[in-house]
Amino acid sequence: MSHNKVVLSVQDLSVNYLTQRGPLKAVSHASFDLHKGETLALMGESGCGKSTLNLALMRLLPGNARVPSGQIIYTRRDGSTVDVLKMGQDHLRRFRWSECSMVFQAALNSLNPVLRVRDMFYDTARAHGEHNQHKVRRRALDLFRKVRLDPERVFNAYPHELSGGMRQRVLIALALLLDPQIVILDEPTTAVDILTQRTIIDVLLSIKDELNFSIIFISHDLSVAAEMADTVGTMYAGEIVEIGPVNDMFYRPRHAYTLGLLEAIPRLSAGAEELTSIPGSPPDLVEPPSGCKFHVRCPFATDICAQEAPPLEAVGERHSAACWHADRVHAKALEFTGAES
Amino acid sequence: MSQPLVELRHVDRSFKQGRVMIPVLKDINLTIAPNEIVCLVGESGCGKTTTGKIIVGLLGQSAGDVLYQGRPVGDYRGKERAAYRRALQIVHQDPFASLNSAHTIGQILSYPLKRHKMVASRAELRRRIWELLTLVDLTPPGDVVNKYPHQLSGGQRQRVSIARALTVEPKLIVADEAVSMVDVSIRVSLLKMLHRLRDQLNVAIVFITHDLALAKYFAWEGRIGVMYLGRMVELGPTPEVIGNPAHPYTRALISAIPEADPEVTRHKQRMVLRSEDIPSLTEIPPGCAFHPRCPFYVPGVCDARVPPLGQAPGFRHDVACLPLTHGDGLREYRAPVSEEPG
Numbered sequence: 001m002s003h004n005k006v007v008l009s010v011q012d013l014s015v016n017y018l019t020q021r022g023p024l025k026a027v028s029h030a031s032f033d034l035h036k037g038e039t040l041a042l043m044g045e046s047g048c049g050k051s052t053l054n055l056a057l058m059r060l061l062p063g064n065a066r067v068p069s070g071q072i073i074y075t076r077r078d079g080s081t082v083d084v085l086k087m088g089q090d091h092l093r094r095f096r097w098s099e100c101s102m103v104f105q106a107a108l109n110s111l112n113p114v115l116r117v118r119d120m121f122y123d124t125a126r127a128h129g130e131h132n133q134h135k136v137r138r139r140a141l142d143l144f145r146k147v148r149l150d151p152e153r154v155f156n157a158y159p160h161e162l163s164g165g166m167r168q169r170v171l172i173a174l175a176l177l178l179d180p181q182i183v184i185l186d187e188p189t190t191a192v193d194i195l196t197q198r199t200i201i202d203v204l205l206s207i208k209d210e211l212n213f214s215i216i217f218i219s220h221d222l223s224v225a226a227e228m229a230d231t232v233g234t235m236y237a238g239e240i241v242e243i244g245p246v247n248d249m250f251y252r253p254r255h256a257y258t259l260g261l262l263e264a265i266p267r268l269s270a271g272a273e274e275l276t277s278i279p280g281s282p283p284d285l286v287e288p289p290s291g292c293k294f295h296v297r298c299p300f301a302t303d304i305c306a307q308e309a310p311p312l313e314a315v316g317e318r319h320s321a322a323c324w325h326a327d328r329v330h331a332k333a334l335e336f337t338g339a340e341s
Numbered sequence: 342m343s344q345p346l347v348e349l350r351h352v353d354r355s356f357k358q359g360r361v362m363i364p365v366l367k368d369i370n371l372t373i374a375p376n377e378i379v380c381l382v383g384e385s386g387c388g389k390t391t392t393g394k395i396i397v398g399l400l401g402q403s404a405g406d407v408l409y410q411g412r413p414v415g416d417y418r419g420k421e422r423a424a425y426r427r428a429l430q431i432v433h434q435d436p437f438a439s440l441n442s443a444h445t446i447g448q449i450l451s452y453p454l455k456r457h458k459m460v461a462s463r464a465e466l467r468r469r470i471w472e473l474l475t476l477v478d479l480t481p482p483g484d485v486v487n488k489y490p491h492q493l494s495g496g497q498r499q500r501v502s503i504a505r506a507l508t509v510e511p512k513l514i515v516a517d518e519a520v521s522m523v524d525v526s527i528r529v530s531l532l533k534m535l536h537r538l539r540d541q542l543n544v545a546i547v548f549i550t551h552d553l554a555l556a557k558y559f560a561w562e563g564r565i566g567v568m569y570l571g572r573m574v575e576l577g578p579t580p581e582v583i584g585n586p587a588h589p590y591t592r593a594l595i596s597a598i599p600e601a602d603p604e605v606t607r608h609k610q611r612m613v614l615r616s617e618d619i620p621s622l623t624e625i626p627p628g629c630a631f632h633p634r635c636p637f638y639v640p641g642v643c644d645a646r647v648p649p650l651g652q653a654p655g656f657r658h659d660v661a662c663l664p665l666t667h668g669d670g671l672r673e674y675r676a677p678v679s680e681e682p683g
Contacts, residue, residue, distance in 0.1 A: 045524040046495075093523035148617070163619070193384035193551060198597035199617055220525055223554075223599040227606040245602045264529045265601045266558035268583065275558065281494050 006075060007181050007214050008034040008057070008100075013070030015049075015056050015238075021286045023066070026052040028238045029058060030070075031312075034182065039208065039215040041229035042240075043222055043261065047282050049238040050218040057216070058096055059084060074099065075179065095257050098128050100182040101175040103168075105190065110171060111159040117170055118155045121177060128178055136177075143173040146210065165196030167214060176211065185217035189224055195301045199226060222265050226250055231318070234258045237283050237293040240312070244319030253333050254321035256298045292324065300325040300332075342412055345372040346513055346545055347429070352405035354391055363622050365391050367571045369405070370650065373545050375512065378563025379396055380548045380556040380579070382594075386622060387568040390551045393515040396547055397429040427457055430506035434518035436498035440490040446474075446501055447486035453508040473504040478534060496527040500534070507538070513545040521550065532559050553598055557583050567591045570622065570630040571640075575651055577658020587653060587660035588634045589671065612636065615674070629663065637671035639664050 016023040017207045025216070027049045034040055042050045055061050057072060072084040087095060104110045111119060118140070125136040137155070144151040147169040168188065175183050185258060188204070189197040205228065208215060219225055225232050226246065233243035234257055242255035260278040267273065280297040283289050289296050289329045295305035304324050312322040314329075323329060354366040360418040366388045373379055373396070381389040394400040395407060398414055407414050409425050417425045433439040440449055450470045453459070460466040474482035477500040490498055499519060506514050514534065520528045532555075539546055546563075550556050556565055557579060565582045567575040567590065575588040586592045589612075596612040614634045620626055626633050632643040642663050664671055 045526055160626050165617075190652055193598050193619075194553070194594050195384065195617070195619075197599075197613070199612075201599065221599075222525065222601040223606060226603045227599040250601070250603050261526060262601065264526050266529075266554040267600050267602060267605075268554040268595065268598055269600060269602075269605060271580070271584075272561050273558065275529045277533070278526040279530070281496065281527070 002113050004263050005036040007036050008035045008075070008216075009071075009073040010034075010057070011071045011073065013053070013056060014068050015052050015061065015073065016066045016068060017052075017062075018064045018076035019286060023239050024285045025288065026285060027056065030235075030238075030240050032233060032240060032243055034214050034216060036181075037208070037212045037214060039217070040231045040233065041246075042216065042218045042233045042235055043225050044235035045282050046220065047236040048284075049285075050235050051186060052187060052238075053235070054102070054216065054218055056101060057084065057184065058100055059092055060102075060177060088265070094128070097124065097175075097180065098178040099180055101178070101180045101186065102184040103171045103175050103186065103188060104188040111167060113159055115158075117157055117159070117162075120174060121155075124174060125176055125239060132176075135194075139177060140173065143176055144170075146207050147173050148199065150174070163196075163327070165192055165199060166191060168196075168200055170204065172200075172207070176207070176213070179211070180213060182214045182216065187219055187221075188217055190219070190221065191246050197224075204228065222261060234261065237288055238285060239293065239322065241294070241323070242319075242321040243312075245299060245319075246318065248316055248319045251333075251337050252316070253317045253328060254326040255323040256300045256325065257294050257328050258321075259333050259336070260297075260299075262333075292322070300328055315339060343375060345408075346375045346377075346410065348372045348406075349392075349395065349402075349409075349610045350406040350408065352392075352395060352407060354388075354395060354400065361623055363519075364625065365571055365622060366395070366402075368647075369395075371566065371573065371576070371667055373513065373547060375545055376539065376543050377545045378539065378548065378560045380550065380565045381568060382553055382556045382565060383568035384551060384619065386570075386619070388571040389568050390517055391614075392568070393517050393547060393549050393675055395429065396513070397431045397515050398426060399431065403448065406682055408629050423457065424570040427509040428512040429515070430509065430511040430513070431515040431517060432499070432502045432506050432519045435522060436495055437490075437500050437522075439502055440498060440505075440583040442490050445487050445489055446493075449490075449501065450474075450505055450508055453505065457509050459509060460675040469508075473507055476507065476538065477501070477504045478530075479504070496523045496531060499523055499531060502536070503531075503538070507542070510542070513547065515547045515549065517549045518551070519548070520555070521552065528543075528555070529558075535559070553583070553660075554600070555596055567594070570620065572630065572661065574631070574661045575659065576650060577656075577660075581656070581658045585656065587656045587658070587665055588631075588662050590631050593634075595646055600681045630662070636673055639662060639669075639672075642667075 011031050015027040017026055044050050073081050075081050076086050119334055121140045122136055137328040141151040144154055149169055189200050231244045232246050232249040233240050236257045242258045263276045278297055283293055291307050292305045292310050310322045310324045312320050314320045349369050350370040355362045355364045383389050395402055411483050447470055450501045460469050471482045474485055479485045479500050516575040546560050560579045565579045566573050569590050575591045585593055593612045600606040616634045628646055629648050632638050648661040649665045650659045650661040651666050653660050654668045
């Protein structure tokens with residue numbers, strides 16, 4: 001797949017939360033590029049910083065968060081660029097939703113229960129300067145058809161009249177109302193049933209093809225990433241430890257943590273299988289381990305891992321990993337994926 | 342086969358909501374043998390948790406019989422009843438809600454031991470708690486006993502829940518979505534621990550989940566029951582149900598699941614349902630509850646009679662689908678275009 005235009009370029013972004021014990025390094029030195037029409041999936045355990053990273057992209061961090069370093073360069077449709085972190089309130093307000101929108105995790109809670117769906121659409125449009133309700137309505141009904149909802153019924157409904165899967169699709173339509181270039185999805189299919197999840201995935205894939213926006217989505221479900229993503233990034237303890245094209249990440253991973261995740265997830269079509277879990281639990285981010293933060297749980301770890309943090313290095317085309325033992329991981333991964341087929 | 346541990350016979354269960362009765366379970370038949378693994382899978386609202394609660398006796402049935410070791414559970418009295426209650430335990434989904442946050446892990450484990458007089462002295466109590474914590478891999482136990490639940494991670498808390506279920510030496514544990522709230526990386530270790538406990542302590546496990554891939558992994562040597570709108574639609578040995586699914590609903594689920602393998606998941610044959618809406622439990626369609634969504638719907642058959650769970654030609658396990666049990670096979674339904682039948 002050829003992506004040329006970069007819409008969002010994150011460079012060396014760090015986010016700390018101020019706590020009583022000192023700064024908690026929720027995101028450290030994250031860098032990645034998001035291209036036009038690309039779907040980027042970020043995966044990792046809970047507490048790995050993937051939600052914080054996404055909140056930072058929209059400047060929605062809570063008051064105790066600090067951004068000590070980094071740039072978030074956004075490219076507008078006209079080609080001009082701007083650093084999201086330096087935007088003034090007025091520009092920021094316009095950036096949110098009309099340039100970059102978000103579908104939050106708990107679909108049940110992110111719709112206002114006392115407003116009809118249509119009022120939420122009207123309000124959103126009005127806040128961004130669109131006062132013509134007919135136009136908004138037309139756009140909304142069109143989006144509802146695209147996400148396979150019964151347009152008239154849903155438009156006039158209250159949230160409680162809709163099922164969980166329908167609400168999730170309403171939120172997707174709402175996120176697309178102002179035709180943003182980027183949509184951030186926070187665990188879009190967690191806590192929904194299998195067939196509902198299938199509908200949401202299908203809807204997202206088809207509507208993305210049609211409207212050609214870029215998606216960043218965070219999920220702890222590797223299988224959804226395998227199906228939807230063009231690029232996959234693995235996060236561990238606030239760092240992007242490996243990032244690359246989806247096939248490279250799933251078949252030829254170079255970081256021990258990515259491999260660990262892959263070995264821990266059951267596959268329906270695989271028959272009887274041997275799975276291994278990653279021992280231990282995620283580290284304390286106020287006082288993270290020295291060197292590679294994963295070394296305490298890593299089966300490949302040697303002395304150097306505890307002493308020095310590995311740099312994120314290119315290991316293939318558009319594929320980079322931060323692991324001292326990328327080659328050994330790679331060899332093991334080929335064994336693992338080869339044994340499967 | 343030896344005598345089943347728990348047997349549900351034609352169990353119905355309904356709940357009253359205002360003036361409406363909501364039928365949550367209909368005609369569930371299930372036997373669980375000692376030391377067996379049974380997985381119940383299905384979407385939310387299909388009745389799998391209710392079934393689990395009926396199995397352990399936390400909920401009664403509205404109709405039908407629940408038998409424990411061959412006798413109706415209502416017949417147990419006094420000491421026998423206490424033994425029956427002890428034998429069946431449940432591990433709940435949310436380890437944050439199911440442990441009392443004001444009590445230490447040691448206290449949490451000591452209550453059932455004292456209540457059921459499982460220990461004679463304080464020294465024995467302490468030894469037993471140590472033993473239980475070691476059993477669930479919370480080592481060294483000395484580090485854990487005096488901690489409060491909030492000081493433990495989700496996975497560790499779930500281990501405490503399991504240890505608590507084991508305090509009374511049960512014969513069966515119902516694990517209700519016991520690993521769905523812990524991280525992928527830790528899930529497998531919990532499942533492996535449950536497998537080990539099953540071998541070591543000779544318990545049966547009823548594992549309730551909405552994740553078919555997880556069910557497949559966990560119950561590979563056991564059975565899977567697929568539930569839809571309060572009924573069991575397919576029941577059989579796991580490799581059969583997953584490898585050769587019979588019921589259109591099971592096939593739909595298997596075809597819909599994304600897999601952690603980009604090539605496989607992107608080229609999977611998908612089954613298209615006729616409707617995406619799950620009917621409400623108060624308006625369950627007549628006949629087979631799946632017929633309004635089923636692509637293999639046979640008018641006049643599927644909407645006329647409730648399919649019983651039974652043998653079908655070509656399958657070695659039970660399925661509740663009339664076209665299959667009649668031996669007609671599945672044919673794609675084409676809606677009549679212009680003329681109305683009859």
